[in-house]
Amino acid sequence: MTALQIIFLLAAAVILISAVMVTATRNMVHAALWLIATLFGVAVIFAVLEAGFLAVVQVVVYIGAIAIMFIFAVMLTRREMLDKGPQMNKRAWLAGILCVVIFASLIYMLSSWVGFNQIPLLVGNADTLTLLGQSLLLPSAYLLPFEVASVLLLAALVGAVYVASNRKQEEK
Amino acid sequence: MIPLSWFLILSAALFSIGLFGVMARKNAVAILLSVELMLNAVNINLVAFWRYGNIVNMAGQVFAIIVFAVAAAEVAVGLALVISVYRRFNTVVADEIDLMKW
Amino acid sequence: MTTEQILWLLPLPPLLAFVFIILFTNRWKVLSFSIAVAAAAISWIGSMVIFSRAVALHEFGKFIFQSNINWLPTGDTYLRIGVMVDPLTAVTLFFVGWTVLMIFIYSIGYHNFGKPKGDHDRAGLQPHGATVKDEHGHAHTELSVEPMFSRFFAFIGLFAFGMYTLVVSDNLLTLFVGWEIMGLCSYLLIGFWYGKPSARAAAIKAFMTTRVGDVFMLLGIVYLYSVTGTLNYREIFYNPEVLHVLGNTYTPLGISVASAIAILIFIGIIGKSAQWPLHVWLPDAMEGPTPVSAMIHAATMVSAGVYLAIRIYPLASAGGGVHNLTPAMMTMGIIGCFTALFAATIAVAQNDIKKVLAYSTISQLGFMIAALGIGAYVAAAFHLVTHAFFKALLFLGSGSVIHGVEHGALHTGEHVDPQDMFNMGGLRKKMPITFWTFLIGGLALSGFPFVTAGFWSKDEILADAFAHGQWLVFFVLVLAATLTAFYTMRQITLTFFGAPRTKAAEHAKETPWTMTLPLILLGVFAVVAGWAGIPEALTAGTIPNWFHEFVGATLFEHPEPLVFNFTPMLDSILISLGGLSLGWLVYRKVKAGDPDPLVKPMGPVHRLLRNKWYFDEFYAYFVVKPTIWMSEVFTSLWMDRMVIDGILNAVGGIIGRVGHAFRNYFDAPVVNGFGDFLGEGTKWIGKESAPLVQRGRIQGYMVASLTVIIILAVAFFFFRP
Numbered sequence: 002m003t004a005l006q007i008i009f010l011l012a013a014a015v016i017l018i019s020a021v022m023v024t025a026t027r028n029m030v031h032a033a034l035w036l037i038a039t040l041f042g043v044a045v046i047f048a049v050l051e052a053g054f055l056a057v058v059q060v061v062v063y064i065g066a067i068a069i070m071f072i073f074a075v076m077l078t079r080r081e082m083l084d085k086g087p088q089m090n091k092r093a094w095l096a097g098i099l100c101v102v103i104f105a106s107l108i109y110m111l112s113s114w115v116g117f118n119q120i121p122l123l124v125g126n127a128d129t130l131t132l133l134g135q136s137l138l139l140p141s142a143y144l145l146p147f148e149v150a151s152v153l154l155l156a157a158l159v160g161a162v163y164v165a166s167n168r169k170q171e172e173k
Numbered sequence: 174m175i176p177l178s179w180f181l182i183l184s185a186a187l188f189s190i191g192l193f194g195v196m197a198r199k200n201a202v203a204i205l206l207s208v209e210l211m212l213n214a215v216n217i218n219l220v221a222f223w224r225y226g227n228i229v230n231m232a233g234q235v236f237a238i239i240v241f242a243v244a245a246a247e248v249a250v251g252l253a254l255v256i257s258v259y260r261r262f263n264t265v266v267a268d269e270i271d272l273m274k275w
Numbered sequence: 276m277t278t279e280q281i282l283w284l285l286p287l288p289p290l291l292a293f294v295f296i297i298l299f300t301n302r303w304k305v306l307s308f309s310i311a312v313a314a315a316a317i318s319w320i321g322s323m324v325i326f327s328r329a330v331a332l333h334e335f336g337k338f339i340f341q342s343n344i345n346w347l348p349t350g351d352t353y354l355r356i357g358v359m360v361d362p363l364t365a366v367t368l369f370f371v372g373w374t375v376l377m378i379f380i381y382s383i384g385y386h387n388f389g390k391p392k393g394d395h396d397r398a399g400l401q402p403h404g405a406t407v408k409d410e411h412g413h414a415h416t417e418l419s420v421e422p423m424f425s426r427f428f429a430f431i432g433l434f435a436f437g438m439y440t441l442v443v444s445d446n447l448l449t450l451f452v453g454w455e456i457m458g459l460c461s462y463l464l465i466g467f468w469y470g471k472p473s474a475r476a477a478a479i480k481a482f483m484t485t486r487v488g489d490v491f492m493l494l495g496i497v498y499l500y501s502v503t504g505t506l507n508y509r510e511i512f513y514n515p516e517v518l519h520v521l522g523n524t525y526t527p528l529g530i531s532v533a534s535a536i537a538i539l540i541f542i543g544i545i546g547k548s549a550q551w552p553l554h555v556w557l558p559d560a561m562e563g564p565t566p567v568s569a570m571i572h573a574a575t576m577v578s579a580g581v582y583l584a585i586r587i588y589p590l591a592s593a594g595g596g597v598h599n600l601t602p603a604m605m606t607m608g609i610i611g612c613f614t615a616l617f618a619a620t621i622a623v624a625q626n627d628i629k630k631v632l633a634y635s636t637i638s639q640l641g642f643m644i645a646a647l648g649i650g651a652y653v654a655a656a657f658h659l660v661t662h663a664f665f666k667a668l669l670f671l672g673s674g675s676v677i678h679g680v681e682h683g684a685l686h687t688g689e690h691v692d693p694q695d696m697f698n699m700g701g702l703r704k705k706m707p708i709t710f711w712t713f714l715i716g717g718l719a720l721s722g723f724p725f726v727t728a729g730f731w732s733k734d735e736i737l738a739d740a741f742a743h744g745q746w747l748v749f750f751v752l753v754l755a756a757t758l759t760a761f762y763t764m765r766q767i768t769l770t771f772f773g774a775p776r777t778k779a780a781e782h783a784k785e786t787p788w789t790m791t792l793p794l795i796l797l798g799v800f801a802v803v804a805g806w807a808g809i810p811e812a813l814t815a816g817t818i819p820n821w822f823h824e825f826v827g828a829t830l831f832e833h834p835e836p837l838v839f840n841f842t843p844m845l846d847s848i849l850i851s852l853g854g855l856s857l858g859w860l861v862y863r864k865v866k867a868g869d870p871d872p873l874v875k876p877m878g879p880v881h882r883l884l885r886n887k888w889y890f891d892e893f894y895a896y897f898v899v900k901p902t903i904w905m906s907e908v909f910t911s912l913w914m915d916r917m918v919i920d921g922i923l924n925a926v927g928g929i930i931g932r933v934g935h936a937f938r939n940y941f942d943a944p945v946v947n948g949f950g951d952f953l954g955e956g957t958k959w960i961g962k963e964s965a966p967l968v969q970r971g972r973i974q975g976y977m978v979a980s981l982t983v984i985i986i987l988a989v990a991f992f993f994f995r996p
Contacts, residue, residue: 009175013183020187020210024194029202036206039187043213046183049175050224055216055237062241067209067248074202074252078259088199090268092978096196099981104189106988111181118176121225129228136231143235150242157246165253167260196978204974271971 009049016042027088029075037068054130180221187214201255201265205248212244278328279342282358282443285321285368286453288314289375289435296429307425308383311432315379318439322372329365336362336828341445341509355507359445363656363829366822367442367582370663373800374574375435377793381671382431382566384789385678386421393419399470404685416685418678427467431570434460438575442582446506447496450583454492454547457576458485464571465563477559484556488546495539499590502532512589513831522594522601530602533593537603540587548580548640551614555891557637561629565674568629572636573666581643581659588652589830597650597743597834608648612751615641617888619758623765623873624884627694628673631766635720636666638755642736649748651739652834656826657808658736661728664804665719668797672713675786675794676770679706683782691779696769697865698780703771705783710771712794717767719801721760722851728805734847735808741843749843753850760854768862776867812839 019038026032040063047056111117136142187210194207216237223233259265292314300306329335343357360368391405396419405419421427437460441453459482466478500506503517511517521533528535544550549557549572557577561568571577584591584607595601600608615638622634639662646655679702680693691698703710719729733756740749775781785791808822820836827833861872874881883889968979 003174006175009179013179016183017186017190020190020194023206023210024190024198024203029200032203032206036209039210040213043217046180046217047220050180050220052220052224052234052237055220055234058238058241059216062245063209063213067245070248070252071202071206071209074205074255077256078202078265088203089197090199090974092975093197095982096193096978099196099978099985100189100193102985103192103981104185106985107185107188108182111178111185116225117178117181119225120174120176122228124228127228129231129234132229133231133234136235137238142231146235146239150239153246154242157249161249161253163253164250165256192981196974196981198974267974268970268972274966274969274971 005049008045012042012045012049015039016046029079030072033068033071033075036071037064040064040068051124051129054133177221177225180217180225184214184218184221187211187217199266199268201258201267201270202252204267205251205255208251209244209248212240216240278325278340278360279358281321281325282340282342282360285318285325285358285443286436286439288317289432289439292432293429293436296425296432301425301429304388304420304424307428308379308388311428312376312379312383314432315376315435318435319372319376322368325360326365326369326372329360329362330825334828335365335825339509343445343507352504354448354505355446356449357445358443359508360443361508361829362826363582363585364442366656366660366826367578370660371438371442371575371578374663374667374797375438375570377667377797378566378570378574378671379428379431379435381569381674381790381793382427382564384787385564385566385674386424386427387418388420388424388789389787390418390420393422396422397470398422399468401468401471416688418682418685423467427464427564427566430460430463430467431566434464434570434575438579441579445508447499447508448506450586451493451496454543454579454583455489457571457579458482458489458547461485461560461567461571461576464567465560467563467567471562473559474562477556477562481556481560484553485546488543488553491539492543492546495536495541495543498532498539499536502536508586512586515831518589518593521590531594533590534601534603537587537591537601538606541584541591541603541607544580544584544644545610546580548577548584548644549637550610550641550644551617552890554614554618554637555887555894558630558633558887561627561633565629565670565677568633569667569670569674572633573670574663577636577640578659578663581640581655584644584647585652585656585659588647591647592650600649604648604650606648607644608745608748611641611643611645611648612748612755613641614638615645615755616751616758617641619755619762621884621887622762623758624871624881626696626871626885627692628676628696628699628766628770629670629694631696631762632666632669632673635669635759635762638759639666639720642733642752642755645748645752646736646739649740649743649745650834651736652830653808653823653826654732654735654739657822658732661719661732661801661804664797665716665727665729665801668712668716668794668801669720671790671794671797672709672716675706675709675790676702676713678786678790679709679783680779682784683777683779686782687778689777689779691777693779696766697869697871698777699770699775700773700777700780700865700867701771701775702780702783705775705780706785708785708791708794712791712798713771714767715798715801717763718855719805721763721855722756722847723855724848724851726802728801728803730847730851731805731808734844735810735837737847738810738837738840738843741840742837753846756847757850757854760851761858764855764858765862768859769865772859772863773865776865810839811836 016039019035019042022035023032023039026035040059043063044056044059047053047059137147138144191207191210191212191214194210195204198204198207219233219237219240223231223237226233255265258270262270264270289311292311295310296307300310325340329340332338339359339361341357341359343355343359345353346356347354387402391407393402393405396402396405399422402419402421404416406414407417408414434457437453437456439453440456441450444450444453462478462482465481466474468474469478496506499511502521503511505511518533521536522531524532526532526535530538546553557572560571563571591603591607592601595604618634618637618641622631622638625631625634639658643655643658643662646652646658676699677693680691680699683689684691684693715727719727721727722730722733724730737749737752737756740746740752775783808820809818811818811820811823823834823836865872871881877884886892
């Protein structure tokens with residue numbers, strides 16, 4: 002058991018347990034916080050996978066922005082003591098069965114793939130960050146998806162502001 | 174020397190948990206949280222395949238970055254919708270928002 | 276034009292006249308009678324042409340004019356129909372042509388063409404007179420024109436068509452067609468004034484009575500066809516082998532086939548020629564206008580009966596002959612004699628001028644049938660021809676008399692029956708032409724010696740009976756002839772001699788030329804026609820008996836000429852002169868209001884005779900009543916309404932109930948129920964499942980879709996085809 006494997010196992014455990022807690026806990030704020038834990042775990046996994054930039058971006062964007070947004074949303078949609086009482090709906094058991102089946106079938110399908118158990122190649126001296134930056138900005142690479150993603154963000158920004166705006170004045 | 178299968182199993186499990194949360198949670202915000210879980214599982218998958226393939230080909234990481242952007246956008250719009258619905262119907266329980274029924 | 280062509284076309288003009296008048300010219304009297312008279316004239320010309328050609332042909336009888344065509348396919352062969360002229364046809368065409376034309380011309384005047392329209396005249400009733408104002412302003416009533424003028428001419432046109440068809444046909448089938456057409460026309464014409472209930476009844480009576488005879492006649496024709504396979508005259512009546520076979524094959528009844536057929540056909544003749552017992556229709560038929568009476572009862576219809584009898588004589592006499600009477604001939608003889616005497620006795624007691632002539636016709640037809648019965652073939656044909664002329668003359672004369680008296684009645688406003696002879700008298704001065712022609716006709720009927728046609732023909736019958744030793748027939752016919760002369764003179768005396776017994780008779784006027792001209796022409800024939808058949812012996816062999824030679828050739832074996840004997844001739848002269856004088860003596864002194872001089876001496880016998888031996892009452896009780904009972908009660912009520920309708924209604928009811936059961940117990944609950952179930956079920960499925968499926972909850976949708984996808988994926992993966 003190498004150090005990397007132990008780190009991986011620890012991170013995986015964190016992720017999975019936190020994920021389960023996200024879906025199981027009653028208190029919404031707790032759920033958001035468990036999400037943050039999950040996201041941290043994912044960041045560690047990214048680091049294990051030698052995608053350092055992505056690990057940092059994960060923390061900054063997901064935890065720093067998205068998770069905070071969740072907390073705000075929870076705050077804004079609270080009703081008195083809504084967090085008490087069951088928060089699984091009636092079809093939870095069926096969903097559970099379904100998810101187990103899906104997980105099992107996914108593993109099954111993947112395990113029949115040749116490269117399922119492959120070992121990673123050595124990284125060597127490749128400067129992956131520069132390469133990432135170049136691929137994002139080179140038109141022959143992935144410039145277009147990059148730009149489109151930014152337009153998407155703009156659209157989402159405008160849309161979100163519009164949808165969530167208080168339109169009581171216009172209705173009157 | 175972590176076999177790829179570990180990452181894939183991890184990603185599959187996270188995805189399934191997220192899927193379960195989407196289908197089973199009452200609270201609309203909790204549903205969105207579970208969606209985030211699923212997106213993260215996808216990201217793990219993408220980066221793992223990048224690492225275990227040709228690391229010179231940055232497609233995996235670029236895709237993961239795009240997923241980040243999309244997830245952010247989706248969360249923003251989704252939460253804006255949930256807040257708007259909450260304002261109108263005074264509830265965030267997904268099952269109670271059933272105007273589009275028969 | 277060949278004779279055969281003329282023959283085919285001969286019946287056509289009257290038929291066309293009928294069609295045209297009915298369809299087009301009903302409203303215009305002049306056009307109607309012109310078309311009718313022209314048609315009769317054309318047919319008359321055709322008849323004369325054929326007669327002259329027939330007479331000119333040497334050995335006519337062996338060689339005849341005929342033409343026929345295939346008509347009815349019967350297995351391998353055809354039933355042929357066509358036209359034929361043999362000697363009998365030729366003489367028949369002669370008298371039919373003349374009498375029909377005379378009657379047509381007479382009808383113009385009889386129906387008062389040119390006279391004004393009546394005051395209260397309605398179609399369907401006799402015209403009642405029109406009030407006419409003359410220059411001085413005083414009004415008197417005149418004879419009015421018949422409202423249904425054109426219709427009459429149409430009907431007699433159809434009648435003429437029927438007669439011509441019958442005469443020119445060469446087979447029994449088309450003869451029967453003509454026979455029935457004439458039956459129809461007699462119905463239409465007897466009931467011409469259909470507004471009179473008595474006329475309607477008389478028309479039905481005529482039709483029904485002749486129909487009874489026609490049924491048997493048809494049986495006879497069918498029997499003949501089934502035995503010989505043909506209905507053609509030449510093939511049966513001119514064919515000795517066929518006649519021999521028919522005459523000697525015996526039916527189970529013991530009489531020969533030929534006699535059986537002849538008797539069956541003879542029954543039809545009894546009906547048509549008004550012999551006893553089917554005579555009852557003829558006197559009632561006097562309800563029709565007088566030209567109709569002349570046509571039906573002198574010229575055409577009853578003559579058709581005797582014509583047919585003469586036609587089938589070879590069949591009737593097959594297996595026997597003049598010296599050996601067959602059963603058919605005996606039947607004819609007995610019925611003919613009986614009828615001759617029977618009708619003569621009734622005629623003595625009748626007061627209506629037309630009824631006397633009606634019974635006289637029946638009696639004279641009896642003479643002809645009796646003559647055939649004893650084998651006097653040529654005599655019967657001779658009397659047929661002469662009788663047609665003088666009887667038509669007498670009927671038309673009586674019509675003229677009635678018109679004259681009616682004129683007088685309207686003039687004076689007296690309401691008398693213009694047909695009752697006891698209201699007449701002294702008309703000889705007022706209506707001279709009518710008088711002289713009527714006298715000629717009456718003398719002919721009585722058999723006035725030597726100068727009238729009736730003498731020669733009647734004498735020949737008596738001579739035949741005498742020569743062949745048929746004493747019963749001889750005596751009966753002598754008696755009948757005496758009575759004939761008696762009642763004829765009675766009629767003439769009452770009508771024309773003496774003083775007028777009523778004011779109407781005083782003011783009687785002669786009728787117009789359209790009526791008197793036919794009388795004159797017929798009068799000529801009534802005198803002249805007899806001279807064609809003077810027995811040879813009387814002229815010491817210088818003039819041959821043309822009629823005997825000519826008509827005798829109709830038969831395959833010419834009848835042998837009679838050995839002349841003076842006795843029957845003497846008897847004829849005596850009875851005719853005796854009867855005439857007796858009639859004049861008894862009736863010359865009858866005054867107005869006097870009863871008939873014979874009533875007191877004869878007592879109840881006279882009443883029996885006047886009521887026609889009560890035969891009408893007998894038939895009414897024993898024939899008509901049971902028939903009405905049969906039809907009203909037995910068939911209509913019991914069989915038809917109770918049994919047949921009962922069965923039908925029951926069947927209908929059952930079917931109705933079955934249908935109802937089906938409807939209520941199967942169709943509605945099961946079939947409809949199933950359909951409704953499907954519909955309601957689908958509705959229920961939709962209604963119940965929609966809320967289940969379409970909740971509006973997206974998580975539910977997601978679960979559902981993923982479930983299905985997983986299942987499909989698993990199925991696809993594991994059970995890949």
